[in-house]
Amino acid sequence: MAYTDAKKRHGPGAPGGDKELILRTISLIIVLVIAWLLLSGIYDNTLILGFGAASCLLVALIARRMDVLDKEGFPLHLSPQIFAYWFWLFAEIVKSNIDVAKCVLFPKQYLQPSMFKIKATQTSDLGKVVYANSITLTPGTVTVDLHEDTVLVHALTKETADGVKSGEMDERVTKVMGEG
Amino acid sequence: MDLVLDILTWALMLGGCFFILITGFGLVRFPDLYTRIHAGGMADTLATFLIFGGLALQADDWLVVVKLMMIVAFLFFTSPTATYALAQASFVAGLKPVVDGYTDADENTDGKEEGK
Numbered sequence: 686m687a688y689t690d691a692k693k694r695h696g697p698g699a700p701g702g703d704k705e706l707i708l709r710t711i712s713l714i715i716v717l718v719i720a721w722l723l724l725s726g727i728y729d730n731t732l733i734l735g736f737g738a739a740s741c742l743l744v745a746l747i748a749r750r751m752d753v754l755d756k757e758g759f760p761l762h763l764s765p766q767i768f769a770y771w772f773w774l775f776a777e778i779v780k781s782n783i784d785v786a787k788c789v790l791f792p793k794q795y796l797q798p799s800m801f802k803i804k805a806t807q808t809s810d811l812g813k814v815v816y817a818n819s820i821t822l823t824p825g826t827v828t829v830d831l832h833e834d835t836v837l838v839h840a841l842t843k844e845t846a847d848g849v850k851s852g853e854m855d856e857r858v859t860k861v862m863g864e865g
Numbered sequence: 866m867d868l869v870l871d872i873l874t875w876a877l878m879l880g881g882c883f884f885i886l887i888t889g890f891g892l893v894r895f896p897d898l899y900t901r902i903h904a905g906g907m908a909d910t911l912a913t914f915l916i917f918g919g920l921a922l923q924a925d926d927w928l929v930v931v932k933l934m935m936i937v938a939f940l941f942f943t944s945p946t947a948t949y950a951l952a953q954a955s956f957v958a959g960l961k962p963v964v965d966g967y968t969d970a971d972e973n974t975d976g977k978e979e980g981k
Contacts, residue, residue: 723935726928782884782911785903789891798900798964821945821952824906827899828945829952839952839962841903 709754709761710745717741757811762863770861774819777854781823781845788825788842795842805834806855812862819854874919881915888912898955899962902948909944913937 721737722728748754756762788795807813817828817836825845830837840846848854884907891904917937921930 723928723931726926778910782907785891785907786884786887789887789894789904792894796895796900798896798962800899800962800964817949818942818945821906821948822910822941824903824910827902827906827952828949829899829956831949837956839899839902841900 706749706754709759710749712761713748713754713759714741714745717744756809760811764861764863766861770857773857774822774854777823777848781825781848784844785824785841795844797843798839798841799843799846800829800837800839801846801850802835802837803849803852803855805831805836806859806864807834807862808864809862812858812864815862816855816858819858820849823848870922874922877915877919877922881912881919884908884912884915897963898960899952902952906948909940909948913940 718738718741721741725733725737727733727737748758753759784795805813805816807816813831813834813836817831820826820828820836820838823845825841826849827839828836829839838846838849840849888904888908891907892901895901895904914937917933921933924930924933
């Protein structure tokens with residue numbers, strides 16, 4: 686029953702269609718096989734390899750049946766730029782870690798907490814979540830509330846608050862998610 | 866070669882420990898929950914990465930390195946979600962953030978004002 690429902694939503698006439706579902710299933714199997722090989726480290730035992738392949742197929746089948754192979758559950762449409770974004774985000778994390786460490790050591794000089802609202806320019810839920818999580822991931826700024834396209838941010842110092850207000854991260858997320 | 870790796874490992878691990886120590890200081894020192902969350906963010910991100918990076922340099926097998934980096938990646942995905950849940954719950958429950966900076970009054974509030 687559930688399977689036919691899922692088929693109806695993805696079938697001909699639905700956005701994406703059969704072709705996209707097959708593409709997503711195949712790429713999920715590839716990702717699962719890579720993850721299995723990396724985590725198990727077994728390459729010479731045919732029986733175990735067979736079990737691994739079988740479990741990958743089973744998971745792909747269940748995921749397809751559960752209808753989670755959509756844009757959110759398996760974001761195949763993300764461009765390789767997401768890796769460049771992760772590098773940039775990591776550099777930001779390092780910088781803001783040092784800022785927060787300074788603030789802990791010299792609170793009188795740096796500590797200036799503030800709470801403000803900013804607009805997120807992403808259109809999809811996934812894009813907004815990536816943006817809100819990126820804000821939280823950089824120490825010194827935390828997403829307190831995300832409603833429609835308004836993000837409520839709590840910032841530890843003036844510098845970190847200005848960093849979010851400048852909108853650079855927002856722009857980058859929108860570009861990476863292909864929603865600009 | 867081993868010596869270089871060992872020195873790098875020490876540097877990374879000590880860096881991670883430094884940030885965790887600072888996190889501990891911050892948790893005690895900052896005035897309210899929201900600012901303390903920022904301090905906790907350091908242990909979640911850079912400190913974790915530095916310590917796992919140090920461990921990865923000591924691994925004999927590259928598969929172990931992959932596994933360690935996967936742990937870091939999963940932590941980087943889940944910890945902001947947990948932080949958001951905490952901040953959101955406090956905000957919805959009506960906890961107001963302190964937004965007027967750090968003053969001398971914040972230094973010695975250990976029960977003095979409550980005691981009066």
